[in-house]
Amino acid sequence: MTNKRIYLNAFDMNCVGHQSPGLWTHPDDESHKYKDSEYWTELAKLLEKGQFDAIFLADVLGTYDVYKGSRDAAVRQGAQSPVNDPLLVVPLMSAVTKHLGFGVTASVSHEHPYTFARRMSTLDHLTKGRVGWNIVTSYLKSAAVNIGLEDQVNHDERYDIAAEYLEVCYKLWEGSWEDDAVVKDKVKRVYADPSKVHDINHEGKYFKVPGAHLTEPSLQRTPVLYQAGASPKGSAFAGKNAESIFIAAPTIKAAKHSVQRLREQVERAGRSKEEVKILTMFTPIVGKTEEEAYEKYNDYKNHISHEGALALFGGWTGIDLSGYDPQQHLEYIENDSIRSTLENFTKIDSEKKWTVDDIKEFIGIGGMGAFTVGSSEQVADTMEEWVNEAGVDGFNIAYAITPGTFKDFIELVVPILQERGLLRTEYDGTSLRDNLFGKGNQLPEHHPAKQYAKINAIITN
Numbered sequence: 001m002t003n004k005r006i007y008l009n010a011f012d013m014n015c016v017g018h019q020s021p022g023l024w025t026h027p028d029d030e031s032h033k034y035k036d037s038e039y040w041t042e043l044a045k046l047l048e049k050g051q052f053d054a055i056f057l058a059d060v061l062g063t064y065d066v067y068k069g070s071r072d073a074a075v076r077q078g079a080q081s082p083v084n085d086p087l088l089v090v091p092l093m094s095a096v097t098k099h100l101g102f103g104v105t106a107s108v109s110h111e112h113p114y115t116f117a118r119r120m121s122t123l124d125h126l127t128k129g130r131v132g133w134n135i136v137t138s139y140l141k142s143a144a145v146n147i148g149l150e151d152q153v154n155h156d157e158r159y160d161i162a163a164e165y166l167e168v169c170y171k172l173w174e175g176s177w178e179d180d181a182v183v184k185d186k187v188k189r190v191y192a193d194p195s196k197v198h199d200i201n202h203e204g205k206y207f208k209v210p211g212a213h214l215t216e217p218s219l220q221r222t223p224v225l226y227q228a229g230a231s232p233k234g235s236a237f238a239g240k241n242a243e244s245i246f247i248a249a250p251t252i253k254a255a256k257h258s259v260q261r262l263r264e265q266v267e268r269a270g271r272s273k274e275e276v277k278i279l280t281m282f283t284p285i286v287g288k289t290e291e292e293a294y295e296k297y298n299d300y301k302n303h304i305s306h307e308g309a310l311a312l313f314g315g316w317t318g319i320d321l322s323g324y325d326p327q328q329h330l331e332y333i334e335n336d337s338i339r340s341t342l343e344n345f346t347k348i349d350s351e352k353k354w355t356v357d358d359i360k361e362f363i364g365i366g367g368m369g370a371f372t373v374g375s376s377e378q379v380a381d382t383m384e385e386w387v388n389e390a391g392v393d394g395f396n397i398a399y400a401i402t403p404g405t406f407k408d409f410i411e412l413v414v415p416i417l418q419e420r421g422l423l424r425t426e427y428d429g430t431s432l433r434d435n436l437f438g439k440g441n442q443l444p445e446h447h448p449a450k451q452y453a454k455i456n457a458i459i460t461n
Helices: 031-035 036-050 073-075 087-094 112-127 141-146 155-173 231-243 252-268 288-299 304-315 339-346 356-363 374-390 405-419 431-437 448-460
Strands: 008-013 054-058 101-107 132-134 182-185 188-193 224-227 244-247 277-286 370-375 394-397
Touching: 008 036, 008 277, 031 036, 036 054, 036 087, 036 405, 054 132, 073 141, 073 304, 087 244, 087 304, 101 112, 101 224, 101 431, 112 132, 112 155, 155 448, 182 288, 188 405, 224 231, 224 431, 231 252, 231 448, 244 252, 252 374, 277 288, 277 374, 277 405, 288 370, 304 374, 370 374, 370 431, 374 394, 394 405
Parallel strands: 008 054, 008 394, 054 101, 101 132, 132 224, 224 244, 244 277, 277 370, 277 394
Antiparallel strands: 182 188
16 A cells, blocks of 8 residues: 555636536536635635645636537537636635645647746735646647637647747746845835846747846746646656646556656656656545445436537547447547547557447546545545556546535545545645645756756856
């Protein structure tokens, strides 16, 4: 059995019915309150009580319009549509908590790095160093065309853009303002020393940013770096840059394959394979007894939207299943959507052949990730099994209904994990990064971002 700490994120989205299409119709689900500040503040307090490391906020900038060539199914079923901005709810949650972290999804494809870097620094200031960035390249064509592109940028080039985007952000966050640039000298009437604020003079293939960062250094400088790319190009990018990697695997075997590949990429980048924490999506349906848990599960199944599930699958994979026979086995087709999702359902686990019916039923609860049903002990056992067999470090806990899934998990499973020594009983860091790794607020010196801080140190000296 494992004896290492399990990391926990809550997985949510600023929309109705995040990963379980149709379950917003359940009488106990409150995801339709996503527009209300109280939904987010109450959820944040609940998660901090449950010793969650962070709430991980997903996002998309387009609608799911692959299924039947239309967004109608997604809109009708509330399948991640409508969706609001994830960053704007973070200050609400940080105001009512002291330790909970906030991992926010933002795309490198649809916003300029100069303005984005300021937004993240602002959030890091407001949260006192509790913000992280889930770096995504965006997989929906509908997002690309709505910002003026003719088509979706091809998969591998999106990661080339991401690499340069990150370079710009690193220069702004790490290299533009020196640690002692802000002096706040009221007598001399000097807030910051101009000689210690530097232009970054970036001129690359995709971006030209000559000037200095607009924001003074925050506690973390660079937010905690999350990433979810599992394709060869994506995993290489994650191996070089990410501090925590999110995967969504339907089976332990698929998760193990992804974990091994990602840790190899971390080592190829010259880093210790254990310094990156890998979390898998996981939806627990838990009761005080196994019978109670299955009563909940069977109740939830009555609310699944198969149309919503197929709309989500179409967006994730670029494949429209509306013309497939329900018993047809899915085959791998390479395109510019999320390649790892399609691999998980077609290539990795040879023991499982997924039909269209299988997919729409599976996605109905927990989306593209795994779910489990059982008593508190059984759910804790299953989580340990994933850690031991797949090698994951923790879980992005998704909900079937909200906040009910999180309440059940915190009441019934968290105490079991704490009794087993697998989950901490109190926070012990000053920032999200320090809470996760216990080595201070900022990136380690060997991280590639730190080279830009060193460049200015050399110039200054």
